[in-house]
Amino acid sequence: MKRISRYIAVSVLAVLLAGCGGRKASQDNAFHPVPFPAAPTVPSIIKDGTEATEYVMDHFWDAFLGRNLPCDTNIVNGVLAGDVESAVGTYLTVLEQNCGLDFARKAVGNFFGAIERFQAADTSSNVFGFFEKTISRYLYDPNSPIRNEDLYLPFVKGLSESPFVPEGMRQAYAHDASMCSLNQAGTVATDFIFTDLGGRRHSLHSVKADHTLLFFSNPGCPACKEIIDGLTGDPRITGKISSGKLAVVNVYIDSDVDEWREYAVNYPSSWLSGYDQSYTIRTDVTYNVRAIPSLYLLDAEKRVIMKDAPQDKVLSFISNID
Secondary structure, three states: OOOOOHHHHHHHHHHHHOOOOOOEOOOOOOOOOOOOOOOOOOOOOOOOHHHHHHHHHHOOOHHHHOOOOOEEOOEEOOEEHHHHHHHHHHHHHHHHHHOOHHHHHHHHHHHHHHHHHHHHHOOOOOHHHHHHHHHHHHHHOOOOOOOOHHHHHHHHHHHHHOOOOOHHHHHHHHHHHHHHOOOOOOOEOOOOEEEEOOOOEEEHHHOOOOEEEEEEOOOOOHHHHHHHHHHHOOHHHHHHHHHOOEEEEEEEOOOOHHHHHHHHOOOOOOOEEEEOOOOHHHHOOOOOOOOOOEEEEEOOOOEEEEEOOOHHHHHHHHHOOO
């Protein structure tokens, strides 16, 4: 994965964050919000760009969580909520794009532990509640452009066990954690059988290609049509399909099979399009398909590269595969 250099890791984050809790602000003694703290300075002993990026991510929240400032409706530990949310977006984007998955997962888990300790020290703070909602929205909302179940998993596991989350919500978070645990990046995707328009049955694992795009779609779905247009309109992608390097497995998992049959003629003949005849994916919950469309990218051994990833990210990755 491409890494940003030490200079970029420090300088860009500093530009993004520099100037960009606890006790409630009093009406009689108005509190003026302070900027979100600047990015941490990387020790001069660290020369490697990857190590520099990881250092910044490891210490990203130290200054913010190392103080206890007023909070109010629009102020989170002394900082405007919008500025803290911008920092969340920067943090998650850098973790996803510039850090390895193992490191990123560990960093998110450590971050959850830090906000839980902050809450334990001051239960009147809004810090824990703010991050509970914001991280969940950024990483798990089906409409989020940076949703990422693999990064969300350590955070939602923490929520499912935290004494600062009501018991009913802990159970809901535990369910989300179990769903996020399905088909994690780096694991072999669960095999299943699907039936094509001619009645022939295929298994996901029998598909031979350097990469497989698993596309859960519905007939007539506007967002699905955008993906279809994106795949068929990019000559780099169509060339990979024609050469056999990329296979598109397009699967319908709902119950109106007659509607699917009527629409299926619209799918490219170079794709493997079919439906889940036994409803295994829905009934056995072998995949966490929370919304349609949903895209998974697999390697030649059917290991998961991307899981329910945003369209732009998947298509860009496919376009640039050698």
